[in-house]
Amino acid sequence: MTGATDVRRPWLPAGLRAHGLTQDDVATLTYVLIDEIVGSSVTLALSSWPWADARGRLRFAIDDTTRGVAVDLAALERALYRGWLRRSPRVGDVFGARVPERVHELQEPSEAPLWTRPVAELFDGPVYDLTQEARTVAKLATDAVVAGLLPTGLAERLDLPARRAAQTKPVPRRDAVRAEARDA
Secondary structure (H helix, E strand, C coil): CCCHHHCCEECCCHHHHCCCCCHHHHCCCEEEEEEEEECCEEEEEEEECCEECCCCCEECCCCCCCEEEEEEHHHHHHHHHCCCCCCCCCCCCEEEECCCHHHHCCCCCCCCCECCCCHHHHCCCCEEECHHHHHHHHHHHHHHHHCCCCCCCHHHHCCCCCCCCCCCCCCCEECCCCCCCCCC
């Protein structure tokens, strides 16, 4: 018998499905996380796309595929956030994007070299803001660790919904990262 953890498929958030992406499409994306902001420097963690098991739990590869790159905060904000997102960069922001192979090959997993080229060159094509869905999945994972399963029938007696309505609108997408304007 196959267990829930034996099934592996690329994570397909509802917001990406609403854009028409499939599991084959998302498998080609890189999971981009703002890992750290120190002064004017932002460390982006670039990892292979996570997979989900039969119960929808996210899993990341436990290998050396995660890479880091440090970028200038102002350049990242001008190139990726301005005119698209209504917030400044913050730790925990998550994006799905195609990242050129040459970027993945730049450094060792334990390093995060400074990216001195335009931020737009980190991405190849559309960038999807997955922050809300990634935070929800992370919260569910954390809650699952600290809370046990409810006995059969208790959820109904407590009037807890069996399932929340899935997000049907597409997540925010920027078709191309803009070249930074130095004086903007």
